[in-house]
Structure formats: structure tokens, C-alpha cells
Amino acid sequence: MSQSAQRIVNNPKFQELVAKRSAFAWTLSIAMLVIYFGFILLVAFGKSFLGTPIGSGVTTWGIPVGVFTIVSAFILTGIYVHRANGEFDELNRQILEESK
Amino acid sequence: MRATTRLAAPVAAVAAAAGALVPTTVLADAIGGAVQKQATNWSAILMFLAFVLFTLGITYWAARRTKSAKDFYAAGGGITGFQNGLAIAGDYMSAASFLGIAGLVYASGFDGLIYSVGWLVGWPIVLFLVAERLRNLGKYTFADVASYRFKQTPIRSLSACGSLATVTFYLIAQMVGAGKLIQLLFGLDYMVAVIIVGVLMIGYVTFGGMLATTWVQIIKAVMLLSGASFMAFMILAKFGFSPEAMFKAAVEAHPKGLAIMSPGALVTDPVSAISLGMALMFGTAGLPHILMRFFTVADAKEARKSVFYATGFIGYFYILTFIIGFGAILMILAPDANGAYPFLTAAPAAGAKAVIANVIGGTNMAAIHTAHAVGGDLFYGFISAVAFATILAVVAGLTLAGASAVSHDLYASVFAKGRANEADEIRVSKITTVAIGILSIVLGIAFENQNVAFMVGLAFVIAASANFPILLMSMFWGKMTTRGAVLGGGLGLVSAIVLLVLGPTVWKAVLGNPTAIFPYDNPGLFSILLSFAGIWFFSITDNSEQAQKERRDFEAQYIRSQTGLGAEGASAH
Numbered sequence A: 001m002s003q004s005a006q007r008i009v010n011n012p013k014f015q016e017l018v019a020k021r022s023a024f025a026w027t028l029s030i031a032m033l034v035i036y037f038g039f040i041l042l043v044a045f046g047k048s049f050l051g052t053p054i055g056s057g058v059t060t061w062g063i064p065v066g067v068f069t070i071v072s073a074f075i076l077t078g079i080y081v082h083r084a085n086g087e088f089d090e091l092n093r094q095i096l097e098e099s100k
Numbered sequence B: 001m002r003a004t005t006r007l008a009a010p011v012a013a014v015a016a017a018a019g020a021l022v023p024t025t026v027l028a029d030a031i032g033g034a035v036q037k038q039a040t041n042w043s044a045i046l047m048f049l050a051f052v053l054f055t056l057g058i059t060y061w062a063a064r065r066t067k068s069a070k071d072f073y074a075a076g077g078g079i080t081g082f083q084n085g086l087a088i089a090g091d092y093m094s095a096a097s098f099l100g101i102a103g104l105v106y107a108s109g110f111d112g113l114i115y116s117v118g119w120l121v122g123w124p125i126v127l128f129l130v131a132e133r134l135r136n137l138g139k140y141t142f143a144d145v146a147s148y149r150f151k152q153t154p155i156r157s158l159s160a161c162g163s164l165a166t167v168t169f170y171l172i173a174q175m176v177g178a179g180k181l182i183q184l185l186f187g188l189d190y191m192v193a194v195i196i197v198g199v200l201m202i203g204y205v206t207f208g209g210m211l212a213t214t215w216v217q218i219i220k221a222v223m224l225l226s227g228a229s230f231m232a233f234m235i236l237a238k239f240g241f242s243p244e245a246m247f248k249a250a251v252e253a254h255p256k257g258l259a260i261m262s263p264g265a266l267v268t269d270p271v272s273a274i275s276l277g278m279a280l281m282f283g284t285a286g287l288p289h290i291l292m293r294f295f296t297v298a299d300a301k302e303a304r305k306s307v308f309y310a311t312g313f314i315g316y317f318y319i320l321t322f323i324i325g326f327g328a329i330l331m332i333l334a335p336d337a338n339g340a341y342p343f344l345t346a347a348p349a350a351g352a353k354a355v356i357a358n359v360i361g362g363t364n365m366a367a368i369h370t371a372h373a374v375g376g377d378l379f380y381g382f383i384s385a386v387a388f389a390t391i392l393a394v395v396a397g398l399t400l401a402g403a404s405a406v407s408h409d410l411y412a413s414v415f416a417k418g419r420a421n422e423a424d425e426i427r428v429s430k431i432t433t434v435a436i437g438i439l440s441i442v443l444g445i446a447f448e449n450q451n452v453a454f455m456v457g458l459a460f461v462i463a464a465s466a467n468f469p470i471l472l473m474s475m476f477w478g479k480m481t482t483r484g485a486v487l488g489g490g491l492g493l494v495s496a497i498v499l500l501v502l503g504p505t506v507w508k509a510v511l512g513n514p515t516a517i518f519p520y521d522n523p524g525l526f527s528i529l530l531s532f533a534g535i536w537f538f539s540i541t542d543n544s545e546q547a548q549k550e551r552r553d554f555e556a557q558y559i560r561s562q563t564g565l566g567a568e569g570a571s572a573h
Helices: A003-010 A012-045 A062-098 B012-017 B025-031 B042-065 B069-077 B081-092 B095-108 B111-120 B122-137 B142-146 B152-186 B190-237 B243-253 B257-261 B270-284 B288-296 B300-333 B363-415 B422-446 B454-476 B482-502 B504-510 B524-540 B545-552 B554-563
Strands: none
Touching: A003 A062, A003 B554, A012 A062, A012 B111, A012 B122, A012 B270, A012 B554, A062 B111, A062 B122, A062 B300, A062 B554, B042 B152, B042 B190, B042 B363, B069 B190, B069 B288, B069 B363, B069 B422, B081 B190, B081 B288, B081 B300, B081 B363, B095 B111, B095 B152, B095 B300, B095 B363, B111 B122, B111 B270, B111 B300, B122 B142, B122 B270, B122 B288, B122 B300, B122 B454, B122 B554, B142 B152, B142 B288, B142 B363, B142 B454, B152 B190, B152 B288, B152 B363, B152 B422, B152 B454, B152 B482, B190 B243, B190 B288, B190 B300, B190 B363, B190 B422, B243 B257, B243 B300, B270 B454, B270 B524, B288 B300, B288 B363, B288 B454, B300 B363, B363 B422, B454 B482, B454 B504, B454 B524, B482 B504, B482 B524, B482 B545, B545 B554
């Protein structure tokens, strides 16, 4: 392993970065899986709920639930990119700087 | 054009509504069934020619800037996150998803939304688990990452097989779809259409490499998104921008009535549903032409931004297709201002509702008719040209990924053992591009009358069962060894193909056997788990000298994947 790499491993900031970023990435992944498979199971077992009209119109609950699933994918990526490109990249920059 | 032809309506959308559950049922509509040639559509042809001339101009510009291997495979690493996001969206939004999903919504309403959701949710996973590590570790292909600390020959060979299998099946489906759609939209011969697509894609890729391919994707994505936005806007404007008013009118016009507002028969049993969901989610993260796009940006930061923009564009596009599908119900199944039904082969009897399958050209034409209804002849020509451009852009991306697997993985790493020079590698890549182009023309013609709809599903299942597990485990699991990767990935590849062939989509529908040996349309759940289990088992039982070394090397790889230390940068120009 190169000297820089050795310094990175020994830097507590590296452990902090990896722990924080991994926890964040897995949390968001699980959130996406829960939302998507929740939607699919609702489609398989909760047809009557999704087919219930909202109020007195013809628009059913299925429409906002489906649109929410699509929008949630976008929002989750936005949340991740915001934190990764800000907080995590700053930490990463410091780690690389200190490894020189 | 409308008055002169009567087309055999493809039955696939109806089959989809009746409970088939393959990621291909939508595509089946776009490419299944008999299609008759239409009268030549000159406004569409002229607009398509303008697109071709413009993109050839870009190819000429790109060719002058494409000198090194890095330029050829990765556009020099100088694409921005926003541009790459558009290009990824361009790679992903195929004609099948535009015409097919709108057609599915037209035929069965809400079910189309379930479908779109499945195609989208893989993207966050790509971002959270794959994109930045891939960018930090790789150079040109995902096999760079999968083989990072392992024996090059076996892993590169397996990854190249996975890539080529994915690309080939995807390409066949696209070529056959292209031929049929172009017959419908432009009134050109099937063979002429397939040859035009093949020749143009060879041109873009051999001369302009990744830079030209990227810009073709970007232009196509912008055209498709603006065309679809205009359609959705015009449809909603008719109802004072009230979705409720639009849904109400659609329920009144559609023969299924209120049923179009709730889930139908698309998802019936949970095993199939989860299996399909896994194949779509993890398949997206294993498509070689998509993964390759992450090497075109400067660093991990831009790679993340690419996925964010791509997810936004693709999600927005799926919401638009949903609105367009409802618009299609209104434009096709309800009478126009004169009380006529211009897009149906037969007007309904007095008091009866219109028949879905009577739409001219089949349900995959629903979006195209809607374009005609909301924007007149010129816009109809524009949307037809966009559909053609869409196919062209997707096949160009696929071809480049296939050519890279051959030149960078098989030729440079396996055959020449890393001693090939750059010029030779690029030459091999260009020769392969021409070969893939010719092969896809031949396959496109050979498969003209076959049902190839299952092939996109096959491509996704292979990507999810072979490429994705090796890639993910190589980045996350330090105990993986060459033996585990090769045997586990191989198991995923073989089981995906075998189970799909034994399942209802191929064994029953294509081969005509009375019952399927394997009960589920989509083998994803089983083949993906088999692959991961195989990688785990054959790695932990591997105590060879090589395996010990590979485990020790993980730490250095891990540091690079996390911090980007020593990662490929952008080239200077």
C-alpha cells in the first residue's frame, strides 16, 4: 500500500467519512426499497385501497401514491447528492490533503 | 395516411392487461404483431433528415477531438454532470418506453403507472451504492472495476460475456422495434429502416466515439422531453389544468370505465411482482452502456450529479407519458368536435363505447395519434422523427458498450495481457463497432417475424444476475475471490437464461409448449439470489494463495473507492 493510502487509513477522519457515508447510503437505499416494494405489495394486495376515489371525484388514491413513489426516487437522490457533494466531499478533501 | 391503411392491431397490450408480467410486455406492443407499411410521411422524413444532418455534423466535430483511447471510450472525461444526466436519460428513455407505456395507459389506465415506477426506482440504488465507487475505481468499462484486484482473464472474460449478452439481446429488440415503428411512422420498408439505423449508428460510434454518442443522446433527450412536455401541456390545457376533469372525461370515454383508475391485472402474485421489481432495479445498475457513462465525467461529484439529473428527467418523462396515455384515451376513444373518430378503424355503434383495439396501427400508436390530435401534421411529423432519433441514440450507446467489452476487456486485457497499445485498441474497437452494426442489421432482418419482446427482459435479468452481483460484491466485500466471482457470476448468468427459457415467456409463448416448466415469467428473484449465494460460497471456501492476496489487496481498493485517491482524472482538453 502506498504511503498516502497508509496515512488515509490511520486518519480518524477517514473512518468517520466511511462510517457516516455508508450509513447514509444504506439508509436511503432501504428507504427506496421499502417505498417501492411497499407500492408493489399494495398493488398486489391492496387493490381496493388504491382504487378508492378521493372525496367525491374519480381520482383514486392510487394516483397520488404512484406519483409519490416516482417523486420520492428523485427526492432521495437529491438528499444524497446534497450531503455527499457538500459535507462528505469537504471531509474527503481534508483527508486527501492530509495524506500528502 | 390514416384513411389508406388498416393495420392488424398488435394484441400484446391486451395480453399485458390480462396478466402477463414481464418487463417486456410494454415493448411487446411496440414490436409484436404484424405491421403494414404506411404511406410515405414526408414531414417526418424531412425532420428526421434534419436531425441526421445535425448529428453527423456533431460526429464530424467529435471525430476531430477524438484522439486517445480516453477520448474514444469516455469522451475525455470532460462531460459535465448535467450533460451526462441528460445523456443517461437519453440512453434509458427508449421508443418502447415512450410509445409502449403511453399505449399501456391508453389500454388499461393505472397499470401503466405501476410499470413506469419499476423502471425508475433502480436509479437511486445506482447512486447510493454504485456511481461514485465505480467512477473512482474504473477507467472505461465496468469490468475495470469488477476485475480491479482479481485475476484479469477470468473476470474480464465473464464480464465481457455478460456485457455482450446484455447488449445483443437489447440490440435485437431495438432493431426489430425500429424496423416496425419506422414502417408505421415513415412508410419506409422494414429492411431499409433497419439498414439506415445500422449504418448511422456505425457512423456515429466509429468516427465520433463516446463524444458523438453522448451528444446524440443529449439532443434526442431534449427533443423527446420537449415534445412530450408540449403534448402533456396541450392535453391538460383542454381541461383547465385539472387532472380530475381529465380523469373524469377519460373514465366516461373508456370502455373499462372506472376500472382504469385502479390497479388491474398487471400485478397478480407477489413472487412475480418482486422478481420483476428486482430485475428492473438491479438490472439498471448492471447495464454496461449505462455504467460506461459514469467514466465520461470528471470525478465522483459529477457522477453523483449525473444520477440526480437523470432520475429527475426520467421520472418527469414517466409522469408525462402517463398524462399522454390519458390524453390518448380522450383523443382516440371520444368523438372529436365533429362527432367523428378519426383514429379508429371503426366508429362505435350509437350508444356503445369505442373498442380499444380498433385504434389504427395498434395501441403502440396511441401516443403518435395524440401528437397528431394536439399538434397537427407538423407536430405529428416531429414526434415521428423523435421516435426514430430515440431508437438511433439507444442503439449507438449499446454498440459502443459492446465494442468496448471486446476491445478493452477481451482484446487489451485478456488477449494482449495489458500490453496492447492504444492505437491498436481503438482500431479493434472500431472494427468491432462495424461488426456489431452489420450483425445487428442481419439479426434485425432475421428476427423480423419473431416475437423478440422477451429479449429486453432477458437483457435486464442478465444484467441484474451476472453483472450487478460481481460489481457490487467486488466493491463492498473484501473476502470475495476470483473463484467466487467467476462461479457465482457464471451461475447467475446461466440460471437467468435457463429459467427464462423454461418460463412461460419463452417455453410457452415463443416455443409453443402447452405448459411452462418454470412457473414465473421473470426469474430475477431466483437467479439474483443464486448469483450472490454462489459468490459468497465459492469465495469463503477458497483458501488458495491467490485468494489470500486478493483479500489483502482489498484495503487499497477500498481507500481508492471511498476517497478517489489515484482515480482517473479528466484529460486536459
